[in-house]
Amino acid sequence: MADQDTLHRRGLMFILSSPSGAGKTTISRMLLEADEEIRLSVSATTRPKRPGEIDGVHYHFVSDAEFDRMIEQDDFYEWAHVFDHRYGTPKGHIRAGLKDGQDFLFDIDWQGTQQLYQKDQQDVVRVFILPPSLDELHRRLTARATDSNDVIDSRMERARAEISHWDGYDYVVVNDDVNVCFGKVREILHAERMKRARQTGLIGFVRKLMD
Numbered sequence: 001m002a003d004q005d006t007l008h009r010r011g012l013m014f015i016l017s018s019p020s021g022a023g024k025t026t027i028s029r030m031l032l033e034a035d036e037e038i039r040l041s042v043s044a045t046t047r048p049k050r051p052g053e054i055d056g057v058h059y060h061f062v063s064d065a066e067f068d069r070m071i072e073q074d075d076f077y078e079w080a081h082v083f084d085h086r087y088g089t090p091k092g093h094i095r096a097g098l099k100d101g102q103d104f105l106f107d108i109d110w111q112g113t114q115q116l117y118q119k120d121q122q123d124v125v126r127v128f129i130l131p132p133s134l135d136e137l138h139r140r141l142t143a144r145a146t147d148s149n150d151v152i153d154s155r156m157e158r159a160r161a162e163i164s165h166w167d168g169y170d171y172v173v174v175n176d177d178v179n180v181c182f183g184k185v186r187e188i189l190h191a192e193r194m195k196r197a198r199q200t201g202l203i204g205f206v207r208k209l210m211d
């Protein structure tokens, strides 16, 4: 009889990107709360902490000198300049985790997405979140009340450039109603987990099945 215990799957790198304020952090937090099989890849950043953010949970907040040191030591999977700061994905235990079936969630921009995809196409799933309109994007950034008007203006200025990278993603989802958007993102994650290429032990299982 075929043994289902030989069936396992590789983990995946689930990337959520969007222009700032479209809601990827909100969707990420909903996903992490609802799904025990996915873990956040905590980025390092040189930007200052926002109210409510916790070092080591939302980001590793590091100085410029520390970020330089991490680059020199080849500690990053990818890193990029975003707005006036630097952000990077520490290598940590990602590769070993993927092999063990652990999924990782990445809240990173299009530059980081391209770098991860170039390094590891088979494990990467790229999802781009769009706002329903630029007016609504501005309203969300203002309502979030975490940034000065100057910072909000610079994020709005960059939004068009970021949106222009929409076609570098596998999925594009509009975040109008947050629960609907979350439902769609969750469906994508579930379907991607089932992909044949991610199932290990399938060849042996099918062979035994046919014996």
Ligand SMILES: Nc1ncnc2c1ncn2[C@@H]1O[C@H](COP(=O)(O)OP(=O)(O)OP(=O)(O)O)[C@@H](O)[C@H]1O
Pocket (backbone or CB within 6 Å): 018, 019, 020, 021, 022, 023, 024, 025, 026, 027, 140, 141, 143, 144, 175, 176, 177, 178, 179
């Ligand atoms: N569908 C939605 N409808 C209304 N408000 C929303 C929706 N989704 C998110 N928001 C709100 O919009 C604001 C921006 O969302 P969030 O911080 O998740 O964006 P972000 O894309 O992660 O931005 P950043 O890249 O700057 O971190 C938050 O105050 C959030 O509560």
Ligand SMILES: Nc1nc2c(ncn2[C@@H]2O[C@H](COP(=O)(O)O)[C@@H](O)[C@H]2O)c(=O)[nH]1
Pocket (backbone or CB within 6 Å): 017, 018, 019, 020, 043, 044, 047, 078, 079, 080, 082, 087, 088, 089, 107, 108, 109, 110, 111, 112, 113
């Ligand atoms: N390339 C990377 N981009 C990252 C990383 N961590 C976050 N980000 C992106 O930066 C902007 C701004 O984030 P905020 O928290 O300051 O609003 C946003 O687009 C993030 O997705 C990373 O490690 N690498």
